[in-house]
Amino acid sequence: xxxxxxxxxxxxxxxxxxxxxxxxxxxxxxxxxxxxxxxxxxxxxxxxxxxxxxxxxxxxxxxxxxxxxxxxxxxxxxxxxxxxxxxxxxxxxxxxxxxxxxxxx
Amino acid sequence: xxxxxxxxxxxxxxxxxxxxxxxxxxxxxxxxxxxxxxxxxxxxxxxxxxxxxxxxxxxxxxxxxxxxxxxxxxxxxxxxxxxxxxxxxxxxxxxxxxxxxxxxxxxxxxxxxxxxxxxxxxxxxxxxxxxxxxxxxxxxxxxxxxxxxxxxxxxxxxxxxxxxxxxxxxxxxxxxxxxxxxxxxxxxxxxxxxxxxxxxxxxxxxxxxxxxxxxxxxxxxxxxxxxxxxxxxxxxxxxxxxxxxxxxxxxxxxxxxxxxxxxxxxxxxxxxxxxxxxxxxxxxxxxxxxxxxxxxxxxxxxxxxxxxxxxxxxxxxxxxxxxxxxxxxxxxxxxxxxxxxxxxxxxxxxxxxxxxxxxxxxxxxxxxxxxxxxxxxxxxxxxxxxxxxxxxxxxxxxxxxxxxxxxxxxxxxxxxxxxxxxxxxxxxxxxxxxxxxxxxxxxxxxxxxxxxxxxxxxxxxxxxxxxxxxxxxxxxxxxxxxxxxxxxxxxxxxxxxxxxxxxxxxxxxxxxxxxxxxxxxxxxxxxxxxxxxxxxxxxxxxxxxxxxxxxxxxxxxxxxxxxxxxxxxxxxxxxxxxxxxxxxxxxxxxxxxxxxxxxxxxxxxxxxxxxxxxxxxxxxxxxxxxxxxxxxxxxxxxxxxxxxxxxxxxxxxx
Numbered sequence: 001x002x003x004x005x006x007x008x009x010x011x012x013x014x015x016x017x018x019x020x021x022x023x024x025x026x027x028x029x030x031x032x033x034x035x036x037x038x039x040x041x042x043x044x045x046x047x048x049x050x051x052x053x054x055x056x057x058x059x060x061x062x063x064x065x066x067x068x069x070x071x072x073x074x075x076x077x078x079x080x081x082x083x084x085x086x087x088x089x090x091x092x093x094x095x096x097x098x099x100x101x102x103x104x105x
Numbered sequence: 106x107x108x109x110x111x112x113x114x115x116x117x118x119x120x121x122x123x124x125x126x127x128x129x130x131x132x133x134x135x136x137x138x139x140x141x142x143x144x145x146x147x148x149x150x151x152x153x154x155x156x157x158x159x160x161x162x163x164x165x166x167x168x169x170x171x172x173x174x175x176x177x178x179x180x181x182x183x184x185x186x187x188x189x190x191x192x193x194x195x196x197x198x199x200x201x202x203x204x205x206x207x208x209x210x211x212x213x214x215x216x217x218x219x220x221x222x223x224x225x226x227x228x229x230x231x232x233x234x235x236x237x238x239x240x241x242x243x244x245x246x247x248x249x250x251x252x253x254x255x256x257x258x259x260x261x262x263x264x265x266x267x268x269x270x271x272x273x274x275x276x277x278x279x280x281x282x283x284x285x286x287x288x289x290x291x292x293x294x295x296x297x298x299x300x301x302x303x304x305x306x307x308x309x310x311x312x313x314x315x316x317x318x319x320x321x322x323x324x325x326x327x328x329x330x331x332x333x334x335x336x337x338x339x340x341x342x343x344x345x346x347x348x349x350x351x352x353x354x355x356x357x358x359x360x361x362x363x364x365x366x367x368x369x370x371x372x373x374x375x376x377x378x379x380x381x382x383x384x385x386x387x388x389x390x391x392x393x394x395x396x397x398x399x400x401x402x403x404x405x406x407x408x409x410x411x412x413x414x415x416x417x418x419x420x421x422x423x424x425x426x427x428x429x430x431x432x433x434x435x436x437x438x439x440x441x442x443x444x445x446x447x448x449x450x451x452x453x454x455x456x457x458x459x460x461x462x463x464x465x466x467x468x469x470x471x472x473x474x475x476x477x478x479x480x481x482x483x484x485x486x487x488x489x490x491x492x493x494x495x496x497x498x499x500x501x502x503x504x505x506x507x508x509x510x511x512x513x514x515x516x517x518x519x520x521x522x523x524x525x526x527x528x529x530x531x532x533x534x535x536x537x538x539x540x541x542x543x544x545x546x547x548x549x550x551x552x553x554x555x556x557x558x559x560x561x562x563x564x565x566x567x568x569x570x571x572x573x574x575x576x577x578x579x580x581x582x583x584x585x586x587x588x589x590x591x592x593x594x595x596x597x598x599x600x601x602x603x604x605x606x607x608x609x610x611x612x613x614x615x616x617x618x619x620x621x622x623x624x625x626x627x628x629x630x631x632x633x634x635x636x637x638x639x640x641x642x643x644x645x646x647x648x649x650x651x652x653x654x655x656x657x658x659x660x661x662x663x664x665x666x667x668x669x670x671x672x673x674x675x676x677x678x679x680x681x682x683x684x685x686x687x688x689x690x691x692x693x694x695x696x697x698x699x700x701x702x703x704x705x706x707x708x709x710x711x712x713x714x715x716x717x718x719x720x721x722x723x724x725x726x727x728x729x730x731x732x733x734x735x736x737x738x739x740x741x742x743x744x745x746x747x748x749x750x751x752x753x754x755x756x757x758x759x
Contacts, residue, residue: 050315051196067350077234080561
């Protein structure tokens with residue numbers, strides 16, 4: 001069940017976490033864990049995100065954002081990556097509840 | 106992994122005899138081995154390469170791209186062996202011409218570069234989940250491959266555990282664990298390299314499609330029972346500050362200012378020493394040889410020319426040492442992260458900022474530092490605007506004219522008009538660079554932006570040999586390619602300024618004789634010839650000669666004006682007075698009117714007057730097209746801005 005969120009310049013208030021909807025990776029609140037559902041190929045030219053491991057079924061966590069909100073640091077598959085909002089929008093995720101305190105290595 | 110000192114070696118399938126055949130005297134010599142070294146950008150590949158080849162690598166360029174080609178001989182018992190260090194990459198599916206180099210070399214598709222027969226892949230022990238994705242791609246090539254798991258000591262330190270024998274079993278290829286910077290495990294790798302023909306291959310190649318390959322990696326790691334490492338405590342703690350929105354930005358600002366200041370301040374004594382040495386050698390030549398053409402050529406042409414190359418070395422060495430240190434430690438990625446948003450607005454990215462900042466000291470190492478920018482288009486734009494950053498060679502020019510013509514009045518507290526003018530000129534250059542970058546990115550070098558994905562590796566203390574090797578590579582590349590061009594231009598300039606040799610009128614002092622010779626030289630005649638073209642900017646022929654000379658190097662204008670005004674160069678006060686008082690013989694007006702001075706300063710803000718910069722641009726872009734373009738657009742910008750400045754100031758002051 002996909003929900004389209006309005007494409008806005010500023011990140012929206014983090015909505016209460018629901019395990020049903022998918023949202024773009026770029027709109028996770030800081031510290032949230034999520035499971036990648038799919039990657040929109042058109043918005044990921046060359047499939048670079050996929051090659052790096054941003055694949056359906058992979059867990060990802062948003063660690064922090066840069067000043068001014070972009071880019072953001074994500075932890076996945078044991079590595080930390082900076083990704084810009086434009087690319088992160090291509091990744092649809094489902095938020096995972098209850099583990100916001102833990103940081104992935 | 107049982108003992109500390111023994112990273113272990115895993116071997117699947119038949120362990121073929123390796124040493125026996127090679128040592129038999131009667132056996133025919135085995136063919137030379139050619140290994141390709143692959144791995145991710147932060148996987149310890151370069152350290153391993155250095156450990157294998159011992160800094161004996163040759164550096165060259167691949168045709169058509171700017172990526173460096175590094176090959177080195179490795180001592181493998183009984184056979185000639187060469188290791189080709191391929192650029193670090195996350196994936197064999199390329200996003201740019203530079204990235205395509207790896208897959209093209211492996212396919213034997215790059216002219217003049219033989220494909221390697223066997224592959225050595227590195228993967229960081231602490232991020233195998235991602236590293237094995239790449240290994241899976243490499244295994245699909247079907248070449249004999251072995252895996253080197255690096256930084257196994259860090260894995261243990263963070264509480265992880267990895268059974269290399271099981272990993273080798275699961276992958277179907279030989280696996281070695283190493284601690285590259287301590288050389289542990291390298292001997293086992295070397296033993297393995299003796300006989301790549303005996304390496305086992307996986308029974309089934311891993312899947313091609315990324316999602317399936319990820320599932321394959323997960324199943325391999327499950328089979329191997331990898332114990333994942335915990336947090337890297339130091340990285341966590343430091344990043345809490347470094348990546349903090351406020352503290353991180355302030356820290357970034359401080360680091361950049363320090364960077365820039367150190368290059369200015371620390372390089373200065375070495376550069377002064379080199380200057381003194383050049384003067385001493387020149388003087389010695391003039392004293393030792395009979396006065397005449399040969400002495401002049403050697404002293405003022407060759408020695409001065411070589412000197413103008415060598416003088417850059419302290420700044421280049423210092424800049425690159427700091428740059429590589431920050432990069433290898435892992436801070437550079439964080440710096441790029443902090444500043445990326447601003448850079449993204451103009452079409453560049455975070456890493457370009459560091460290169461531009463370095464250009465504030467000198468564009469030559471700054472342009473070389475653009476290698477850290479992976480996107481070729483962004484790198485090109487950064488190179489094209491680097492000359493706009495106010496480099497240290499502009500300082501003597503600014504200093505002379507500001508001191509001569511800007512009144513020394515206090516404007517606000519400790520800030521004086523002179524200091525503010527200098528600051529204004531610095532800012533003008535920097536802001537124009539950002540605007541020019543945005544425009545160039547849109548109009549001239551447009552194109553898809555590479556996705557900006559930057560890994561933040563854990564903080565690590567780099568082995569000194571690694572940094573030294575990197576700095577040495579950069580410095581020797583500069584000497585080799587840019588150095589020859591700079592020397593050639595210096596000699597040509599000497600020629601233009603010295604010929605034809607006109608004897609001075611009788612009774613003239615030495616200084617006046619110099620002025621006379623200059624006026625009648627080829628350069629002097631060109632100065633007269635271009636006077637009509639530069640008259641709209643308020644410049645006369647003397648300034649014309651100065652500008653012509655300064656095309657080779659900006660600060661040369663000071664020495665050239667000193668010669669024209671028949672003053673000794675190390676007597677700047679009288680040069681200042683001389684240019685203040687100079688009047689045009691025909692009109693009686695001051696040559697250096699306020700409008701002229703303003704126009705001249707603005708000209709220096711924009712124009713590309715540096716043969717060394719052109720030479721380095723040529724080296725980094727592999728063609729003369731872009732240096733020519735840079736020279737052209739900056740000259741047009743300089744002329745236009747100068748013209749406008751002259752008209753405006755002239756209107757206000759007359």
